[in-house]
Amino acid sequence: xxxxxxxxxxxxxxxxxxxxxxVEAEIEAHLAEAxxxxxxxxxxxxxxxxxxxxxxxDLDQIRAECLRIRMGGILAMNKLxxxxxxxxxLALLATITGxxxxxxxxxxxxxxxxxxxxxxxxxxxxxxxxxxAKSQPQEIVVEIGDSLELVxxxxxxxxxxxxxxxxxxxxxxxxxxWVDVAGLSREQVExxxxxxxxxxxxxxxxxxxxxxxxLAHECIKAPITTFTSQxxxxx
Amino acid sequence: xxPWLDQGSPVPDDxxxxxxxxxxxxxxxxxxxxxxxxLHGYAIAQAVQRQSREALRIEEGSLYPALHRMExxxxxxxxxxxxxxxxxxxxxxxxxxxxKRLKAERKAWERMTTAVGLVLRGQGAEA
Numbered sequence: 192x193x194x195x196x197x198x199x200x201x202x203x204x205x206x207x208x209x210x211x212x213x214v215e216a217e218i219e220a221h222l223a224e225a226x227x228x229x230x231x232x233x234x235x236x237x238x239x240x241x242x243x244x245x246x247x248x249d250l251d252q253i254r255a256e257c258l259r260i261r262m263g264g265i266l267a268m269n270k271l272x273x274x275x276x277x278x279x280x281l282a283l284l285a286t287i288t289g290x291x292x293x294x295x296x297x298x299x300x301x302x303x304x305x306x307x308x309x310x311x312x313x314x315x316x317x318x319x320x321x322x323x324a325k326s327q328p329q330e331i332v333v334e335i336g337d338s339l340e341l342v343x344x345x346x347x348x349x350x351x352x353x354x355x356x357x358x359x360x361x362x363x364x365x366x367x368x369w370v371d372v373a374g375l376s377r378e379q380v381e382x383x384x385x386x387x388x389x390x391x392x393x394x395x396x397x398x399x400x401x402x403x404x405x406l407a408h409e410c411i412k413a414p415i416t417t418f419t420s421q422x423x424x425x426x
Numbered sequence: 427x428x429p430w431l432d433q434g435s436p437v438p439d440d441x442x443x444x445x446x447x448x449x450x451x452x453x454x455x456x457x458x459x460x461x462x463x464x465l466h467g468y469a470i471a472q473a474v475q476r477q478s479r480e481a482l483r484i485e486e487g488s489l490y491p492a493l494h495r496m497e498x499x500x501x502x503x504x505x506x507x508x509x510x511x512x513x514x515x516x517x518x519x520x521x522x523x524x525x526k527r528l529k530a531e532r533k534a535w536e537r538m539t540t541a542v543g544l545v546l547r548g549q550g551a552e553a
Contacts, residue, residue, distance in 0.1 A: 213516075214490075217467065220515040221486065224468040227511060248487035256491040264498035 203269075207262060214257045222247060331377040335360060336404040339372065339380065344396035348388065353402060366391050377401050447482060452492050454535060455482070457520065457528040460502060466515035467493060493518055501527050 225243035230236060244250065333339070338353035339362055354362040360373030367387035372380045381399045388395055447455070459465065459473045470493075471486045496502045501524030507517045520528070 216514070217490065217516045218487070220466070220509075220513055221468045221490075223513055224466070224509060224511065224515065225486065227513075228472075246486050248485040250487065253487035253490055257494050260491055260494040260498060 203266070206265060207258075210258060210261045210265070214254055214261065217257075218247070218250065218254060331401050333372045333375050333377065333380050333401055334403075335373050338402040338404065339364075340400040340402065341384070342398040342400060343392075347392055348395070348397060364388075447484065451535075452484065452488065453496055454528070454531045456489065456492060456496070456518075457501065457524055457531065460518055460520045461525070461528060464505075464507075464517040464519035466507075466509060466517050468515070469509075470518070496524070500524075 222240070222243045225246060226236070226239040229239035229242050234242060247253070333356060335356050335358055337356045339350075339356065340353045341348050341350050341364070343349070348366075350365065354364055356362045356373055360371055361369040362372050364370050364384060364387070367384060370380075370383060370387060372383070375383065377399055380401075381397055384399065385395055385397055388397065455474045456470055459470050459477075465473065467489055468486070471484050471489050474482055474484055493502065493504075497504055497518070500521060502518045503521055504516050504518050506514060509515045
């Protein structure tokens with residue numbers, strides 16, 4: 192069956208006219224053959240035609256019956272085709288929808304796996320950083336309010352009491368005077384004190400112990416103005 | 427000569443002696459006629475009447491619904507062509523499904539006529 196014929200089948204009106212023409216042509220061909228045969232037997236053309244019609248039977252009824260059979264079959268075929276078309280369309284839609292659903296689910300799973308992997312990597316990196324930080328001793332930075340204690344191998348340099356780093360960042364060290372130590376690391380403070388005390392001692396082997404203040408000493412770190420404003424600000 | 431169709435009645439003397447076909451017989455006769463090759467409707471009607479020695483009366487028009495029905499069922503197929511006299515006509519030919527159907531219908535018909543014959547002969551003996 193040609194696609195053109197198939198498409199034409201969907202046009203019921205045009206189809207019915209085509210079937211009517213086909214049935215009419217077939218009946219007419221029959222009557223012409225029958226009339227010709229009767230003419231050959233000696234009947235006059237009109238009489239032959241009338242006789243042929245008579246033998247044929249009820250023309251209208253037969254025509255209607257033929258049309259009913261032909262259209263019934265074609266309409267049934269159309270219904271079948273329409274049903275098949277609906278099934279195919281639904282199957283196609285289901286396939287597309289299902290594929291898209293599967294695709295989105297796969298993408299979602301992929302994204303979730305990627306996110307989990309990234310989070311695991313970040314956690315591992317964090318653990319590594321924490322582990323590294325724990326393994327390395329933290330550098331001690333001298334701050335205002337800290338107390339410095341000096342230890343010398345031979346006991347030549349000793350402070351009667353720990354030297355407190357004042358609010359200007361300096362600590363009073365005997366023989367060295369006021370030394371600017373705030374913001375320096377413990378090693379830097381040691382180096383600075385060695386330099387300042389070098390003229391007085393040979394082969395000075397000096398160590399500094401930094402004592403961090405308790406909360407009561409925190410106020411020393413702040414400049415006096417800040418301290419007083421904090422103290423009396425509420426009033 | 428086909429022995430099956432050849433067992434007909436003698437040639438009737440006039441139109442009144444012709445036998446009207448029983449229900450379903452027309453399709454069987456048309457299938458049998460087409461087993462010899464493709465024919466158009468008028469030729470089928472003529473062949474049936476000729477082979478029945480004019481005993482069977484076919485209302486020619488009634489042949490066409492039967493032909494269209496059989497075509498719809500897939501037993502025959504049609505194609506427009508030219509008759510011997512040069513006129514356009516639709517030719518019908520048997521399909522493989524139609525051949526199977528003819529074989530089955532023929533057997534059923536033979537069983538039925540045999541059975542009817544037995545009954546009639548029995549009634550005749552009683553009478």
